[in-house]
Amino acid sequence: MFQRDYFMRMISQMTEALGQVLGLRKQMKQEEALLVLDDLLDKHFRLSSKLIRSLSDEDLIKVMTTNGLVDTDHLQAIAVIMKQEGLLQGELGRETECYGMYVRSLRLFIRLSLMGAEPTIVEPREQIHELLGLLSAYELPDSAKRLLMEWHEAEGRYDQTENIMYELLESGGLSAEEAEGIYHRLLAHSDEALEAGGLPREEIRQGIADLESAVKA
Structure with missing residues (x-):
């Protein structure tokens, strides 16, 4: 009281x-x-x-x-x-x-x-x-972007999660291994959830393939 x-x-x-x-x-x-x-x-x-x-x-x-x-x-x-x-x-x-x-x-x-x-x-x-x-x-600092990326994922906005993920990859604020881990985590969701979140399963698989190619290059 x-x-x-x-x-x-x-x-x-x-x-x-x-x-x-x-x-x-x-x-x-x-x-x-x-x-x-x-x-x-x-x-x-x-x-x-x-x-x-x-x-x-x-x-x-x-x-x-x-x-x-x-x-x-x-x-x-x-x-x-x-x-x-x-x-x-x-x-x-x-x-x-x-x-x-x-x-x-x-x-x-x-x-x-x-x-x-x-x-x-x-x-x-x-x-x-x-x-x-x-x-x-303004441009957000990478630390804030990482937090925002986590929030978008928790909210089911997977397309925005991916957008920030690539911004962080470009700036060096996220490693390719971390990005691949995010993609694999998203794959655990249902097709319906991924579609609703703007990131279909096939796009995630393509994203993983692109990351793996970039690492090998």
Whole structure:
């Protein structure tokens, strides 16, 4: 009961703070809005805003795990705040900071979706699609692409899994052996599932053959 009450208070305070951020954005007071987000991070997550921003998503998940249980509610809240910070940094013309926050938020939401986290604050899948739109003009780092590839596979979008797989092969972010392993994993699915995912079995077999030829060349 105590945890639930605490969570509801946090949601209420987050909603109030994000409303304040929106109001400040409309007044072109983005720097003040960033301070509101800093304060929100400092108050609710047992860690300073500086530390939260310095941790990788893997380390952040470890910190937010107690007795094997991941606090997905807090992670959702942090991902939402990072996305808001990205919006503010973008409006201030700080492209590097904006990009960094969007990517961090995207990675967290992908991990939450892969965990099957309940959408207690926002729907992770919707946030992923929105962030991909915001990042459409940029090249994602290979580490984020690998995570996105895993998510597409989990969601049954096998054609998009393959597309990212080839991007990673081209950049050197994925080995031919890893790619072949992905193809073989996909072959375990039914013909119906593969067709629905946009990657028929024959195309997978052809992809494996192409990889093997490239390795031999």
